[in-house]
Amino acid sequence: MKNERIFDALEKIDAELIDEAAPGNKPPKKMKDKTWLKWGGMAACALVIVGVGVPFLFSGDRNLSGGVDNEELQLEGNISDITSDGKVQNEAGEGETNLDTMAYMTEIKIKIDEIFPDGFRGTIELGTDVFKEGEQITVVAQDNVTVVQKDGSIFDYDELEPNIKESDLAVGNSVWVGFQRFDYVVGNGKYNQIFAYHVVERDDSIATDNEPIEELTLEEAVTDAKFGNLFPATILDGYVLQDTVAVLNDTVLVASFDNATLGDELTIRIASREWFSSQKRDLVQNTVLYREKDGASYIYIAGGENIIQYTFSRTDIADNEQFYDMVYSASYFSECIDYPDIDVSE
Amino acid sequence: MDDRQIIELYNERSETAISETADKYGKYLYYIAYHILYNEQDSEECVNDTYLRTWEAIPPQYPNKLSAFLGRITRNLALNRYRYYMKEKRGYGQTSLVLDELQECVPAGNSTEQAIEEKLLVEVINRFLHELPIEKRMMFLRRYWYLSSIKEIAEDYEMSEGKVKMTLLRIRNKLKQILEKEGIVL
Numbered sequence: 165m166k167n168e169r170i171f172d173a174l175e176k177i178d179a180e181l182i183d184e185a186a187p188g189n190k191p192p193k194k195m196k197d198k199t200w201l202k203w204g205g206m207a208a209c210a211l212v213i214v215g216v217g218v219p220f221l222f223s224g225d226r227n228l229s230g231g232v233d234n235e236e237l238q239l240e241g242n243i244s245d246i247t248s249d250g251k252v253q254n255e256a257g258e259g260e261t262n263l264d265t266m267a268y269m270t271e272i273k274i275k276i277d278e279i280f281p282d283g284f285r286g287t288i289e290l291g292t293d294v295f296k297e298g299e300q301i302t303v304v305a306q307d308n309v310t311v312v313q314k315d316g317s318i319f320d321y322d323e324l325e326p327n328i329k330e331s332d333l334a335v336g337n338s339v340w341v342g343f344q345r346f347d348y349v350v351g352n353g354k355y356n357q358i359f360a361y362h363v364v365e366r367d368d369s370i371a372t373d374n375e376p377i378e379e380l381t382l383e384e385a386v387t388d389a390k391f392g393n394l395f396p397a398t399i400l401d402g403y404v405l406q407d408t409v410a411v412l413n414d415t416v417l418v419a420s421f422d423n424a425t426l427g428d429e430l431t432i433r434i435a436s437r438e439w440f441s442s443q444k445r446d447l448v449q450n451t452v453l454y455r456e457k458d459g460a461s462y463i464y465i466a467g468g469e470n471i472i473q474y475t476f477s478r479t480d481i482a483d484n485e486q487f488y489d490m491v492y493s494a495s496y497f498s499e500c501i502d503y504p505d506i507d508v509s510e
Numbered sequence: 511m512d513d514r515q516i517i518e519l520y521n522e523r524s525e526t527a528i529s530e531t532a533d534k535y536g537k538y539l540y541y542i543a544y545h546i547l548y549n550e551q552d553s554e555e556c557v558n559d560t561y562l563r564t565w566e567a568i569p570p571q572y573p574n575k576l577s578a579f580l581g582r583i584t585r586n587l588a589l590n591r592y593r594y595y596m597k598e599k600r601g602y603g604q605t606s607l608v609l610d611e612l613q614e615c616v617p618a619g620n621s622t623e624q625a626i627e628e629k630l631l632v633e634v635i636n637r638f639l640h641e642l643p644i645e646k647r648m649m650f651l652r653r654y655w656y657l658s659s660i661k662e663i664a665e666d667y668e669m670s671e672g673k674v675k676m677t678l679l680r681i682r683n684k685l686k687q688i689l690e691k692e693g694i695v696l
Contacts, residue, residue, distance in 0.1 A: 166696040167612040170685075173631040174654055175585055179578030181639055185651035186577065187541050187658065191644055191667060488676070 274301065275338045289338055379408035382419075386495075391417040391434040394472045398493040400486055403430050415439060429477040440464060440471045447471075452481045467496045513576040520568035528561045535577060539584040545657040546588040546605050547595075556591060560584045585655070604657040612654065614682045616696055617689040626694045638688050642681065649674065650681050 273290035277300070288299050380388060382405055385395045395417065399405075403421035411417050417434040441447050449466045461482070462475040472494070474481065481487050492498060511530050519527035539560055543553035560583045573579035592605050639647050649667065652658045660678075664671040689696075 166616040167609050169628070169631065169696045170612050170615050170635070171609060171654070173628055173635055174651075175582055176628070176632045177636050177639060177651075177655070179573075179575035181636075181647065181651060182578040182581055182655060183575050184644070185648040185655065186538065186581075187652070187656055187666070189648065191648050492680075 273338055276335050279335060286339075378411040378414070380411065382409065385409040385417065385419065388417070390414065391470065393496040394434050394467045394470055394494050395419075395432070396490045396493045397495070398490055400430065400484070400490050402426070403428075426479060428479045431473075431475045431477075433473040433475075434470055436469060437466075437471055440473070454480075465491060467494070516576060517568060517572060520565065528565065531561060531564065531576075531580065532557075535580050538577065539580055542581055542584045542656060543588040545659075546585070546592050548604075552591060553588070556584055556587045559587050563587070604659055608654055608657050611678070611682065614679075615685045615689065617686055617694055626696065631694065631696075634689065634692055634694060635685070638685055646677060646681055649677055653678055 273288070274286035275289050276286045278285045285300060288297050288301060290297065382399070386392050386397050388395065388411070391411065395409075399421060400423075402423045402425055404423070406420045406422055409417060409419040415435060416439060417432070419432045421430040421432075422428075423430070437447075447464055449464045449471070452461055452463050454461050460475060460477050461480045462473060463481055465472050465474070472491075474487075474491070476484075511534065516527060516530050516534070519530060536557060539557045540553055543556040544550070547553050547556070560580055563583045564580060567583075571579075589605070596606075639650070642650065645667070649663060652663050652666075653660070658666075660671050660674050664674045667674070
C-alpha cells in the first residue's frame with residue numbers, strides 16, 4: 165500500500181520534530197496582528213477634531229443617533245454631507261440609518277503648523293466639501309473614551325493609545341487624517357461621534373478617490389504585476405464578471421461577479437494592508453465575517469504585502485466548499501507553503 | 511533524571527534504567543500505543559516491549575533524543591501489532607482512518623517507474639515538514655505520527671474540529687504536490 169509507505173517514512177523523520185509535536189506540547193501563541201500600529205505613534209490615538217475657524221467639524225446626526233454626546237462638537241451639517249463627497253468609503257452605504265460602527269468617513273491632508281502635548285494645529289491642504297482646503301483645524305487626542313460596539317464589545321481608547329508626544333510628527337510635515345464614525349450607547353441613549361481615527365504620514369500617490377484608470381480582463385487580472393498573484397485563477401461556477409476588472413489609481417483592484425441563479429454578487433478587492441487598514445481599523449483577517457444588516461458574508465485574507473477581500477452579498481462563505489479552491493487558485497497561495505488558515509467557525 | 515543520566519544507566523547495564531524510563535516516559539509511550547491500538551492491554555504490552563528493545567539497543571546506540579527514540583520503537587511495535595490484527599479483522603482506533611487520509615498524499619505516477627527508496631522519501635518529507643509553519647507541522651505530526659484524533663487535536667490547539675480537518679487537508683494536498691514536483695513514485 166502506497167499510503168503505508170508515507171506512513172512508515174514518517175516514522176523515521178527527525179527526532180526533534182517528533183519531540184516538538186509530542187502530546188501536551190502546544191504551538192506557540194501567535195502575536196496579535198497590530199499592523200495598523202505601523203502608522204506611527206499617533207496611529208492608535210482617538211483624535212478629536214475641534215474647530216478653530218471652522219464652524220462644523222463634527223457630525224452628530226440627530227436623526228440617526230437620537231442624541232449627540234457633546235454639543236460643543238456638534239456638526240451643523242449631517243453625515244450625508246460628508247458621504248456625498250466622492251471620496252467616502254462607507255461600508256454601510258450612503259444615507260443608511262444603520263451605519264456600521266467604525267464606518268470609514270473620509271480623509272484630509274493637513275500640514276502641521278504647531279504641535280501641542282495632546283495634538284496639533286494645521287492647515288488643510290487637501291480637503292473635502294466639509295473640510296475645506298486652506299482652513300485651519302486643530303486635532304486633539306481625547307482620552308478615556310469608551311466605545312460600545314454594536315456587537316456588545318467595549319474598548320477604551322486609553323487602553324490602546326500610545327502617547328501623542330512620542331509621535332514623530334513635526335512642524336512643516338503633512339499628514340493624512342482619517343475620520344471614522346462610532347456609534348455607541350450610554351445608558352438608554354444611543355450616541356454617535358466622529359473621530360479622526362488615524363493620522364498617517366504617507367506617500368501622496370495613495371489614491372483617495374475611486375476613479376478607475378485601468379480596466380482588465382480576467383486573464384489580464386491574473387497576470388497583473390501588482391495584484392495578479394492574489395487574484396484567483398478560478399472563479400466560482402455560476403459567477404459572471406460584471407464589465408471588467410478595475411484597478412483604481414494603481415491602488416485597489418475591484419472585480420464584481422453576478423450569480424443570477426442565486427441572486428448573489430461576489431466582489432473581490434485587492435489592495436495593500438495599509439489601504440485596508442485605513443478602511444477598517446481592526447481588520448480581522450482570515451475569518452469569515454457577516455454583515456447583520458443584509459446578511460452578506462465577507463472575509464479578508466492576508467497574502468504578503470496585500471490583502472484580498474471577498475464579499476458575497478447573499479450567500480455564506482462557510483457553506484461554500486468551492487470557496488477554498490477559488491482562494492487557493494491564486495498563484496500566491498499555490499506557490500507558498502504558508503497558506504492561510506481560514507476560520508469559518510464563527 | 512535527565513535523559514543523559516538514564517542513557518548512562520543503560521550503558522552501565524543497571525536495571526534502574528527501565529524504571530527510570532518508565533517513570534519519565536511511560537505515559538507518553540502509552541499514549542502512542544493506545545492511539546494506534548485502542549486497547550489497554552495491548553498498549554501496555556507494547557510499552558513494556560519498548561523497554562526491552564531499548565535495553566537491547568543501548569548500548570551500542572546512543573540516542574540524541576531519548577523521547578523520540580523510545581516513541582519510534584513503541585510506534586513500530588504497536589503498528590506491527592495493528593497490522594497483525596488487521597489481518598485478523600480486529601483493528602480499532604485511528605490507524606485505518608489515518609491511513610485513508612494519507613492515501614490523498616500519494617503522488618500520481620507511472621507504475622512502471624522505479625519506486626523511490628525509503629531514505630529519499632524520508633528526506634523529502636523531512637524537508638517538507640521543516641518548511642511548514644510550526645503550528646501546522648505540529649498538527650500534522652499529532653495526526654500522522656501520534657495518531658491523535660481530530661477532536662483531541664482541536665481541543666489541545668484550541669480550534670474547531672473543522673479548522674483542524676481543513677488544515678490537515680491542505681497540508682496533505684501540499685505534500686502530494688511536493689512529492690509530485692520531486693518526481694517521486696511510491
